[in-house]
Amino acid sequence: xxxxxxxxxxxxxxxxxxxxxxQERRVAIFDLLEDNSFILPGRGGAPAPEGPFVLALAMxxxxxxxxxxxEAGAKAAEFxxxxxxxxxxxxxxxxxxxxxxxxxxxxxxSQIEAIDMARRGIHNEGARILQERLExxxxxxxxxxxxxxxxxxxxxxxx
Numbered sequence: 001x002x003x004x005x006x007x008x009x010x011x012x013x014x015x016x017x018x019x020x021x022x023q024e025r026r027v028a029i030f031d032l033l034e035d036n037s038f039i040l041p042g043r044g045g046a047p048a049p050e051g052p053f054v055l056a057l058a059m060x061x062x063x064x065x066x067x068x069x070x071e072a073g074a075k076a077a078e079f080x081x082x083x084x085x086x087x088x089x090x091x092x093x094x095x096x097x098x099x100x101x102x103x104x105x106x107x108x109x110s111q112i113e114a115i116d117m118a119r120r121g122i123h124n125e126g127a128r129i130l131q132e133r134l135e136x137x138x139x140x141x142x143x144x145x146x147x148x149x150x151x152x153x154x155x156x157x158x159x
Contacts, residue, residue, distance in 0.1 A: 002039045004144075005052035005071050007032060009151060014059070017154060020101045028150035036144040040068060040077050041136070049076035057148075059083075059155050066138070079137045083156070086133075089126040089149075090156045096122055123149060 007029055011017075017025065038055070042048040049068075053076055056067040064083055068076040083090075096119045103112045127145035130152070134140065140148070 001051045002037060003052050004032060004036050004038045004055045006054045007151070008054065008056040009155065010056060010058035011155060014155065020097065021154060024097070024150055025154045028147045028154075032144065032147040032151075036147070037139075037141040038144060039139040041139070043077075049074075051076075057151055057155060064152060064155070066134075068138075077137065079134075081133050085129050086126065086152060086156075089122060089129055090153050092122045093119075093126060093149075093153050126152070 009025070009029075038051065038053055040049045040051075040053070049070060052071045054069045054071060054073075056065075056069075058065045058067070060080070062083060063080040064086075065078065065080050067078045070076055096115065100112070100115045100119055103115050107115075123146050124142070126149035127142055130145045130149050131140065131142070
């Protein structure tokens with residue numbers, strides 16, 4: 001019961017993502033819902049909320065918002081994170097994705113693999129930052145953090 005069962009992304013007011021970024025988003029959501037670990041600790045003496053959880057992600061006033069409810073709709077937690085610590089990783093992620101999408105069209109597999117390894121490294125860095133920023137608010141494994149980082153990037157396509 002320590003998992004996300006549904007994810008909602010409020011991308012209103014953002015430019016439409018490219019087809020490639022939209023595909024990244026679909027894959028991240030699919031993979032996230034298939035396998036994730038998301039635990040909300042108890043706060044202020046209250047017991048930890050029980051999942052599964054519905055996670056709504058949005059950008060509001062330049063901040064990343066995690067709005068979490070139980071599957072039944074009861075408020076579980078809401079927290080806002082500054083995008084400052086993510087900015088370089090998001091920028092690097094989009095640059096390497098553009099290189100990767102271009103490489104797939106015209107480069108041999110060995111060069112595509114090298115770009116993909118760099119992409120995974122940036123992805124891991126973004127996931128690590130997310131885990132650090134969520135410390136004390138939510139616990140998630142590295143795979144869940146990686147997939148959420150992809151969704152954070154999608155929310156930053158217009159930034």
